[in-house]
Amino acid sequence: MSGSGSLDLPAGRPRQDRQAVTRRPVLGRTVPSRALLPWAAGPAWFIAALVTWRWPDADDFPDTNQLAALFLAAGLGLTAAAALRRLSARAPWAIALGLGFTAWEIAQAKLLWLPRPFFGTPQDLLDVFLTDWKRLGDSLLHSLGLLAVGYGIGAALGVAIGVGLGRSLRFRYWVRPLIRLIGPLPPVALLPLAFVLIPSGRLASEALLALAACFPTTILTWSGVAAVDPAYYDVARTMGARNRFLVLRVALPAAMPQIFVGLFMGLGVSFATLVVAEMLGVKSGLGFYMQWAQGWAAYPNMYAALLVMSLMCTGLVTLLFKVRDRVLSWQKDGLKW
Structure with a gap:
């Protein structure tokens, strides 16, 4: 054995045998194993x-x-x-x-x-799921429906506005001040105004959810479109591409990583807005169920609703990550969840 601590093997021994010898455990030393x-x-x-x-x-x-x-x-x-x-x-x-x-x-x-x-006790939590599962399931469906409409509209508007800001100087001139004025406002701060201007509590909640998802999606889409290399547009124009092709086949695919970041941020803000809107305006959903449980001091029901809401939010974020990994398969390891 040499001074460096490595094993001196015969020159003619195969490489596989050398690796086997170097990996042999040392006698008298216990190596921790995770097998058990x-x-x-x-x-x-x-x-x-x-x-x-x-x-x-x-x-x-x-x-x-x-x-x-x-x-x-x-x-x-x-x-x-x-x-x-x-x-x-x-x-x-x-x-x-x-x-x-x-x-x-x-x-x-x-x-x-x-x-x-x-x-409560684990028995209390289990009893809620066994006896009140119908009301919990109905609340979950109402929350999913409200979130799907509001977030879907907000995400679509955010992508459209972001593309307009990144591609049109005139559009940017008129819309950018409005984005700076309204976008940073917390959507829940506009809750009283929304219920005054919109007669239906559900429509008002969907509008607030759309606003919550729209702002981060708009900013990140705008950033992604603005960062596209102008050479891509020049090459496409040289081959006869029109503005629609430049948007759908050049700008959007290049900005897609940034767009998904905006969608993730918008989804997180939408979760918070959903709970507040259901507690104050919409008489259904998991937020309303939690408020009802707290009012009647039914704390196991409230904890059960929190657990269901956590699973719902985690599942939706995981689903969005699956879509992202599918669309951006070349950048699958760039963002983790």
Whole structure:
């Protein structure tokens, strides 16, 4: 063995054998391995099931047996996933969730450490989904419908206005001051004015959602179109392209990365505007459901609505990222979610 610590191998030994020798573990040294970590996920949920089932509740909580069965099913599913080697990357999170539910069950359902009704138990949350799932589902559909109309109109207008700002000096002269005046305003600040000018609360909410999505999409689209190399336009004109072709086949494809950034930003602002609009103007949706639950001190219902809203927002952002990765396959690793 040389002074640098490398192995001196015979000159005639094949390269594959050299790599095998250099990767051989050193005797007496324990190398940590993550191979057994997935197998700990199932037992973590089995512990949660056992604690829920065998430890007596501090009060008469509903659906304790159902919750224990749910934890048991989760543990069995995670054990099967570990056996199929499909849990290596998500094993730490699965273990943490199982232990987290166990701690929550002990602290609240078994020992009542936190004041009720502000802090519920896992049984309370499960009971909401079992007994009030129809109202939660109806609220989710109303929120999705309101968001789809408002955000869709705002995103389309934002792209159109951004292209106009980037391509036309006259359009930019008249529209740019309005963008600077109205765009930076928080959409929720215009809520009272919208309900006065627009008689329908739903239409007013859709208008505010459109405004929330329009401004960031407009700015980023304008930035992307303005950054297109003029040489691209010159080459297209040389080959007989007209203005429509320059917009649809040159400007928009080149600005598409910036446009998607604007769409992501607009979607985030639209989520906040959606909740406020449903709480104050629209008598339906997840925001209205949360306000109703808070008014009746039904805090488990409020937490259930928050969970559903979180899954909705996460799902929509993930879907938008999937569309982006599909459209911009050449830039798939440029933006992560």
